[in-house]
Amino acid sequence: MDLLEDPVRKAIQRGADYAETFLQRKRRVFVKEEKGAVKRAVSTEYLGVGLRVIVGKRMGFAHALNPKSVDDLVSLALDVAKSSPPDEDLNGLPSPKPVSYLSLMDPRIRDLSVDEAVELTLAASEAARKFNMIYSTSSELEAYYEEVSVFNSEGVNVSEPRTSYELSIRVSAKEGDSTGAGLDFSASRFLSDLKPEELGERAAKIAMSSMSYELIGVEELPIILSPKAQIIMVPFLVGSAANSENIQYKRSFLSDKVGEMIADERVSVVDYGRSYPKGSSKSFDGEGLPTQDLKVVDRGVFVTPIYNHYTAGKDGRESTGNASRGSYDELPGVGAHVVRIEAPDLETEEEEVMDVKRGVYVYTTFDRPNLATGEFSGLAETAFLVENGEIRSSLRQTNVAFHLLDLLRPEALGKDVEVYGPFAGGSLRIRGKVAGPK
Numbered sequence: 290m291d292l293l294e295d296p297v298r299k300a301i302q303r304g305a306d307y308a309e310t311f312l313q314r315k316r317r318v319f320v321k322e323e324k325g326a327v328k329r330a331v332s333t334e335y336l337g338v339g340l341r342v343i344v345g346k347r348m349g350f351a352h353a354l355n356p357k358s359v360d361d362l363v364s365l366a367l368d369v370a371k372s373s374p375p376d377e378d379l380n381g382l383p384s385p386k387p388v389s390y391l392s393l394m395d396p397r398i399r400d401l402s403v404d405e406a407v408e409l410t411l412a413a414s415e416a417a418r419k420f421n422m423i424y425s426t427s428s429e430l431e432a433y434y435e436e437v438s439v440f441n442s443e444g445v446n447v448s449e450p451r452t453s454y455e456l457s458i459r460v461s462a463k464e465g466d467s468t469g470a471g472l473d474f475s476a477s478r479f480l481s482d483l484k485p486e487e488l489g490e491r492a493a494k495i496a497m498s499s500m501s502y503e504l505i506g507v508e509e510l511p512i513i514l515s516p517k518a519q520i521i522m523v524p525f526l527v528g529s530a531a532n533s534e535n536i537q538y539k540r541s542f543l544s545d546k547v548g549e550m551i552a553d554e555r556v557s558v559v560d561y562g563r564s565y566p567k568g569s570s571k572s573f574d575g576e577g578l579p580t581q582d583l584k585v586v587d588r589g590v591f592v593t594p595i596y597n598h599y600t601a602g603k604d605g606r607e608s609t610g611n612a613s614r615g616s617y618d619e620l621p622g623v624g625a626h627v628v629r630i631e632a633p634d635l636e637t638e639e640e641e642v643m644d645v646k647r648g649v650y651v652y653t654t655f656d657r658p659n660l661a662t663g664e665f666s667g668l669a670e671t672a673f674l675v676e677n678g679e680i681r682s683s684l685r686q687t688n689v690a691f692h693l694l695d696l697l698r699p700e701a702l703g704k705d706v707e708v709y710g711p712f713a714g715g716s717l718r719i720r721g722k723v724a725g726p727k
Contacts, residue, residue, distance in 0.1 A: 293440045296340045296359045296366075301442050303367060307343040307382040309441035311575070312336070313617040318401055318432045320410040324425055325418060327411070330403050337617030342366045343382065346375040352618040380602035385444040388579045390572045391563060397480040398452035399434040406430050409456065409485050416489030417460045422500070423493050428458035432480075439577030447577045453478050455710075458489055462496040469683070471496030472653055472671060474517070476709045477567045495652065495671060499683035503674065505725040511648035511700065512689055512721040513675065516707040516714055518651040519696075522665060524711040525658050526693055527560050528613075528625035531585050533594040535660065537603060542663035542693075543591060551591045552697030555634045558586035560595060561627040561713065562610055568627040568708040575614025575621040583609050586697065597623050629713040635702045642703045642716045644678040649723050651689060658693050666690040669723075684725065691721030 293312045300308035314336045321329040339352040340362050349370025353362050414426040431454065438448035457474035473492040475483050535541040543551070552558070562580025563570050573579055576598050585593060596604070597612035600623055613624025643650065649672055656667025672684040696719060703715030 292336070292338050292356065292359065293438050296338065296363055297440055297442050299359060299363045300340065300342045300366065303363060305342040305344055305367065305370070305442075307442050309341045309382050309439065309445070309576070311339040311341075311614060311617055312438040312440075313435060315433065315435040318403060318406045318430075320403070320406045320430045322410050322414050322426065322428045324427075325411070325414055327407055330407050332403050338362065339617040339619070340366045341620065342370050343379055344370045346377055346379050347371065347373045348376065348379060349373060350620055378599070378603050380599065382441045382443050383445060383576050383578055383598040383608060385446070385577070386579050388447050388573050390449060391566050391570065393452065393478055393566055393571060394434070394450040395452045395479045395481075398432050398454055399450070401432050401480070406432060409483065413456060413458045413485035413489035416486040417458065417493040420462075420493045420497065422462040422464045422497050423460050424463050425461040426458060426489075428456065430454065430456045439573065439575070441577065445577035447573045449572050451478065451571065454480060454483060456483060456485060456488060458492045460489075460492045460496045462493070462500055464500060467500040469496045469499035469502075471499065479567055482567060498673075499671070502683040502685050504727040505674065505684060505687065505723065506727040507722065507724045509720065509722050511645040512691065512719055512723065513642055513645070513648060513650045514717045514719070515650070515652045516705065516712070516716060517709065518654050519714060519717060520709050520712045521655060522658055522693065523630060523696065523714060524625050524628045526558060526696065527585050527595060527628045528711065529660055530663065530693065531591070531594050532623045533596045533600040533604065534623050536594050537600060541660055546591050547594065549591055550589045551694055552586055552589040553632065553699070554589040556586065556589055556630065556632045556697050556699070557584055558697065559584050559629050559631060560611070560625050561629060565627040565708050565713050568713060569711045570627050574608075574610045575612035576608070578608050578610045578612065580610040580626060589697075595623055595625060597621050625711055627708065627711055627713050630696060630699070630702065630717065632699065632702050635699060636704050636715070637701050639703045639705045639716050640678070642701045642718050643675060645675055645718070646677060648675045648718075649673070649684065649687070649689065650675050650680060654689065663693040664690070665693060687723055687725045689721055689723050691719060695719045695721060
């Protein structure tokens, strides 16, 4: 409590008009496996404090790791404020609002030992290596337990524990001169969602199925995106494109489109700040304000950007609870929580989403869209040719291209909803272009 409250009180006593402390206690367990052998297994822990002060229209920020005294921290933050240029858009710090707390902490992850983490990691790789054609595996497990607290001079005083994990595995297959590769991952706040054997087996089957492949040329085809293929692009729609800071600075392709119809009238896009605790939903944001489930696109209309306290003040709005802060050494930015595209009238079974005469099924892609144009062009790391609703063969060196707004005009939306960090949703079918080396 001394590290949380004392910096704010001392900063106010020494002339700050506003002050805020962000405290983060974090424990990380990390395991890396290669070819069935543990290459690294560590547990680290730290306590970090970030102090933000506002003096007039000037802001200062300082941070420290495991500080033994707050006096130097306060002095540095005040010195930074005094030497910073004035910002006429500074509007103080947020006043408190009631926070209803979610359950975001798994005691199993909080107490996870390195030995237990090793067992989980090896279980995934062993499940993959049970198949004779699998000759190599590489997997990583990261598990976090953190306590996050925000305290400011206006009365904000919130704190909660959170946990999370991610286990990813890459495998290689070989038979004769044929080779293949597979990748899969699992992520959640709760260890009960982790099935390492299923993960390893699925990655192995992807690798083996990719041994039989073909090359295609340039075509315009239906593109079916699995939930895992959308894990970057769908959150990007809200966290980057509908980010109020990017819109205010005209960096986003959605700038000047608030209030316009940008999607199919049957489609909405929701940022779920609260409803997906196994994902990145949380009780309060990086400034201690309560999160909410927010419709960013409502029946096709772009109704609101997402805001933190500062960007909301510039537009004469209130924060939407989207202050983003990943670490104690960062100032609050603007970010999404868990983004989902919803279209109940278009929802169908996964088999129906795949029901195309000829198309491409993308299981994973990790490229990012272009913020200024909204265009996406990236490598389909794991992709398959679909004919008459069935997967025919693997594709290699294949790129897919479409506009992000095409995601909001889907041909079909699957009921196979999965949740990974900032994403929730089912398979999605759109029209786009594919380009292979043929």
